[in-house]
Amino acid sequence: MNTFLRSFLLILNILLAVALLASNFLPYIDPASFWPAGFAGLTFPFLLVINLVFLPVWLLFRKKYWLLPLVAIVLSVSAIVKTWAFHPFNENSLEKSADSKEFTVMTYNTSNMGLKYFTEEKAIRSNVYNTIVFGQADILCLQEFYTNDRPDYTHNIDSIRNKAGYEYHYFTKDKTHWDTWYYGIALFSHHPILKATAIPCGVSTNGSGSSFLQADLLVHGDTIRVITLQLVSYMLNGGDMSAAKDLHFRPLIHKMKQTFTHRSAQAAQLAGLIQESPFPVIVCGDFNDVPVSYTYRKISSGLQDAFSRAGNGLGRTMSYISPTLRIDYILASKQLQVLGCQTMRVADSEHFPVIARLSLKK
Structure with missing residues (x-):
């Protein structure tokens, strides 16, 4: 049962890792010439989260398959930076200072x-x-x-x-x-x-x-x-x-x-x-x-x-x-x-x- 489950999860993770990379790189193609590229970026946040979930799953199975989602995530860093911003200390960032510019x-x-x-x-x-x-x-x-x-x-x-x-x-x-x-x-x-x-x-x-x-x-x-x-x-x-x-x-x-x-x-x-x-x-x-x-x-x-x-x-x-x-x-x-x-x-x-x-x- 464990072998079947691992095989199923591995195939699923391969498909999801490929889908994550596709959602990241397809937007470099003009959708006017290849229309599926227009949909790709819409799925990126969800595919990223799912691949993140696979990291602890493979650690639980004590398998090095965790490298698969990790590589896909690392190759998606540019898209991650565009999607999420992290500046937690900018709460009062709209208050203008005395700077006249x-x-x-x-x-x-x-x-x-x-x-x-x-x-x-x-x-x-x-x-x-x-x-x-x-x-x-x-x-x-x-x-x-x-x-x-x-x-x-x-x-x-x-x-x-x-x-x-x-x-x-x-x-x-x-x-x-x-x-x-x-x-x-x-x-x-x-x-x-x-x-x-x-x-x-x-x-x-x-x-x-x-x-x-x-x-x-x-x-x-x-x-x-x-x-x-x-x-x-x-x-x-x-x-x-x-x-x-x-x-x-x-x-x-x-x-x-x-x-x-x-x-x-x-x-x-x-x-x-x-x-x-x-x-x-x-x-x-x-x-x-x-x-x-x-x-x-x-x-x-x-x-x-x-x-x-x-x-x-x-x-x-x-x-x-x-x-x-x-x-x-x-x-x-x-x-x-x-x-x-x-x-x-x-x-x-x-x-x-x-x-x-x-x-x-x-």
Whole structure:
């Protein structure tokens, strides 16, 4: 019985070790040309934990098979560092010191400010306002932002400026309904906006994700370029989920393959904008992809991930589906110093905002 059990566990561990390595290295392949690579990184945290469990199992059996999961884990160190951050003593890392070069940045997917089926959910909108005021970020980037010019609805731009005291803002207005309902990406700042533009990057039906918001800001006497965005999501609906439950996966896979291709093109376009910037760059927003992914690797090349550098834990930014989903990021050029980073838990929010404290290097 023990021999059979050991043989079964050994075969299982070999398969899981290979799967862990695949989830680590497949994201180096563009999913537009090999679509299974787009799924790989999603499984990485779970495969890592399972391989860790095998270490004491083989020690219990007093077999050297523990080398198998250990080697797979060691070869996955780069992905582990991207997925987990460990800076336990950075609890007060967002408190600015007297250094005049420090500033804070927040990115937050507001899920259309609580607008659902063209009805404004006041409680959700109030939570967004309270989070923005509490964060007190010098630079605020909002994706899936909504505002309305109708007097019987909410003009969220004016409300945020009044509540948080922002002097400057720019809004992409990616989508308009009935002449007064506006959707897109918004940037608010206490620092002057020297130039801002919306750069087309495709077509999105959810009101955010049709353009990159690029703005040059004057921060403590230096110019910094901020690019905030939302990359295309899978936009799965109830019909997709029902089909999957009935084991009809073809429509779901087809939609995901299309998303991989579109997101890959957006990542390449964004990487080009980053390389062309004459100023230090901050890239932030909803990438709709995990740290172990082609999307993340393409965009983050040459940049610092604020959470990886100064955060703690998994940094979950999605409130549902999986506790391992970190898809919202703040990335910064190496000319900037990352001093702190946290995710903020917000009630009744699909996404959790990320806020970072940065400084211009002297």
